[in-house]
Amino acid sequence: MTLRLILGDQLSETISSLRDVDKLNDNILICEVKSEATYVKHHKKKIAFLFSAMRHFSKFLEGLNYNLTYIKYDDSGNSGSLYGEVKRAILTNNHEKIVITKPNEFRLYLEMLEWENKLNIPVEIRDDDRFLCSTDEFNTWASDRKQLRMEYFYRNMRRKYDILMEGDEPIGGQWNFDSENRKPPKNGLDVPKSYSTQPDKITMEVINLVEKSFNDHFGDLKPFNFAVTRQQALVVLDEFIDKRLSMFGDFQDAMIEGEPWMFHSHISFYLNCGLLTPLECIKAVERAYYDNRAPLNAVEGFIRQVLGWREYIRGVYWYKMPTYKSENFLEAHRKLPEFYWTGQTDMNCLKQCINETKENSYAHHIQRLMVLGNFVLLAGINPDDVHEWYLSVYSDAYEWVELPNVTGMILYADGGILASKPYAASGAYINRMSNYCKNCHYKVSSKTGEDACPFNYLYWDFLIRNETKLRNNPRMGLIYRNLDKMKLDKYEAIKSDSNIFLKHIDKNEKI
Numbered sequence: 001m002t003l004r005l006i007l008g009d010q011l012s013e014t015i016s017s018l019r020d021v022d023k024l025n026d027n028i029l030i031c032e033v034k035s036e037a038t039y040v041k042h043h044k045k046k047i048a049f050l051f052s053a054m055r056h057f058s059k060f061l062e063g064l065n066y067n068l069t070y071i072k073y074d075d076s077g078n079s080g081s082l083y084g085e086v087k088r089a090i091l092t093n094n095h096e097k098i099v100i101t102k103p104n105e106f107r108l109y110l111e112m113l114e115w116e117n118k119l120n121i122p123v124e125i126r127d128d129d130r131f132l133c134s135t136d137e138f139n140t141w142a143s144d145r146k147q148l149r150m151e152y153f154y155r156n157m158r159r160k161y162d163i164l165m166e167g168d169e170p171i172g173g174q175w176n177f178d179s180e181n182r183k184p185p186k187n188g189l190d191v192p193k194s195y196s197t198q199p200d201k202i203t204m205e206v207i208n209l210v211e212k213s214f215n216d217h218f219g220d221l222k223p224f225n226f227a228v229t230r231q232q233a234l235v236v237l238d239e240f241i242d243k244r245l246s247m248f249g250d251f252q253d254a255m256i257e258g259e260p261w262m263f264h265s266h267i268s269f270y271l272n273c274g275l276l277t278p279l280e281c282i283k284a285v286e287r288a289y290y291d292n293r294a295p296l297n298a299v300e301g302f303i304r305q306v307l308g309w310r311e312y313i314r315g316v317y318w319y320k321m322p323t324y325k326s327e328n329f330l331e332a333h334r335k336l337p338e339f340y341w342t343g344q345t346d347m348n349c350l351k352q353c354i355n356e357t358k359e360n361s362y363a364h365h366i367q368r369l370m371v372l373g374n375f376v377l378l379a380g381i382n383p384d385d386v387h388e389w390y391l392s393v394y395s396d397a398y399e400w401v402e403l404p405n406v407t408g409m410i411l412y413a414d415g416g417i418l419a420s421k422p423y424a425a426s427g428a429y430i431n432r433m434s435n436y437c438k439n440c441h442y443k444v445s446s447k448t449g450e451d452a453c454p455f456n457y458l459y460w461d462f463l464i465r466n467e468t469k470l471r472n473n474p475r476m477g478l479i480y481r482n483l484d485k486m487k488l489d490k491y492e493a494i495k496s497d498s499n500i501f502l503k504h505i506d507k508n509e510k511i
């Protein structure tokens with residue numbers, strides 16, 4: 001008799017911990033526990049989404065005659081931790097062994113490694129083979145490289161899975177169609193409505209629970225429109241392919257006020273908790289190309305995100321942990337300003353992205369990277385605060401994917417392992433890729449002065465502050481040569497405006 005623990009992001013019937021299950025004798029344990037729901041204060045919608053998806057998944061398994069114990073958050077006797085619940089299960093039943101799929105978080109993995117001794121029962125931790133690149137395979141690829149460039153990893157993955165290939169060559173003669181993507185938003189762009197469904201009884205119960213027990217957490221609980229079953233998640237995928245995929249590439253980086261979902265797929269919630277698998281999404285999108293339903297630039301762009309970036313990010317996490325979490329190459333120490341939690345700022349781009357995050361527990365990649373991420377990079381916010389924020393506010397956030405995106409991609413805190421240079425940009429980038437600046441209190445065309453867009457002077461101030469660490473980066477040479485040519489009065493105005501601005505932030509004054 002084996003106890004098989006399924007975690008909240010392991011909601012796949014094909015998960016390795018269920019592979020050799022004896023339906024009659026083994027017991028599956030799924031539990032909602034306080035320690036996981038509160039170790040950071042997750043967005044209310046995220047907790048409701050995961051609890052509802054877990055409850056639906058348990059009903060699905062029961063329907064297939066699995067023998068299952070489900071512990072609800074407010075069940076009497078719920079100990080509040082995974083360890084406590086496993087211990088309770090062992091004390092009440094005669095289990096001979098525990099089987100778990102490796103958790104995707106280092107903290108939990110370390111904890112589980114101790115269970116065998118603490119509980120005095122064999123604990124088998126199996127690989128999570130829902131990912132397309134195992135940690136061993138990634139470590140081998142990474143071990144003899146100084147810089148871990150995603151592009152080369154991605155090409156190997158395309159070859160390995162024979163995706164968009166013609167023999168040994170990429171379809172279309174190129175691996176990457178980025179030059180055709182990243183168009184600025186057009187006026188009158190018709191963005192399809194995002195997926196929505198009425199919450200059923202299970203979801204309503206969970207919504208009430210979250211309202212009662214997590215009232216002090218960030219974010220809006222309603223309206224709640226996430227898919228919570230595999231069937232519903234498959235509809236999200238189909239709708240993406242039908243309505244959005246053909247424009248995905250063109251407008252991948254575009255931002256429009258009031259359009260949080262744009263032409264993105266919105267599948268990260270479901271991929272990361274196991275309702276969808278990466279290969280089925282990749283294959284479905286590849287098929288759309290062969291069926292002439294979407295152009296190659298869109299299809300390749302999407303596949304690069306899932307087969308390339310997603311797997312690569314996960315590989316970097318396990319390759320670099322545990323030290324990756326304490327990286328702070330640029331020695332950034334400023335506290336995260338309060339307005340990241342309230343949205344109360346006159347900087348319209350930040351206000352829009354924060355308010356949408358609060359409402360939807362979602363922001364698309366460029367909002368996370370080039371608005372919210374760009375600001376914390378330029379303002380020198382400390383990595384711990386930034387991690388906590390990103391991990392709490394997005395419904396797709398788990399440490400394995402949030403941490404490398406924050407440490408490596410937005411903060412350059414790893415000194416260039418993941419990104420070859422910091423993703424720093426002035427207001428001109430945001431103005432080109434969005435319509436946010438039109439409604440902003442600040443002027444994107446002004447470089448310094450009271451009404452100037454803060455991104456403009458903070459950009460140069462960031463380069464000045466971090467000169468000793470960045471000047472020798474070969475990709476930063478041109479920028480520093482421009483800085484060298486800057487007139488003294490402009491240089492001083494930048495320093496002075498940045499100083500005043502950063503002081504306002506330190507005092508949590510409205511900016």
Ligand SMILES: Cc1cc2nc3c(=O)[nH]c(=O)nc-3n(C[C@H](O)[C@H](O)[C@H](O)COP(=O)(O)OP(=O)(O)OC[C@H]3O[C@@H](n4cnc5c(N)ncnc54)[C@H](O)[C@@H]3O)c2cc1C
Pocket residue numbers: 263264265266267268269271272302305306309310311313363364365366368369373390394396397398401402405406409410
């Ligand atoms: C600072 C920062 C934090 C992030 N935190 C998370 C996070 O906690 N969880 C998360 O899933 N993604 C995270 N991302 C990556 C990306 O922003 C989201 O995956 C994406 O916005 C999810 O929306 P979508 O499903 O509509 O994605 P689409 O734009 O439609 O992309 C398709 C899929 O590609 C994958 N993908 C794309 N980019 C990345 C990436 N950089 N890393 C990993 N997967 C990627 C995702 O699975 C996504 O669902 C973060 C990015 C940044 C810059």
Ligand code: SF4
Pocket residue numbers: 346347348349350426427428430431436437438440441442443444453454455
């Ligand atoms: S002017 Fe600057 S702060 Fe305002 S929306 Fe544009 S980029 Fe953001």
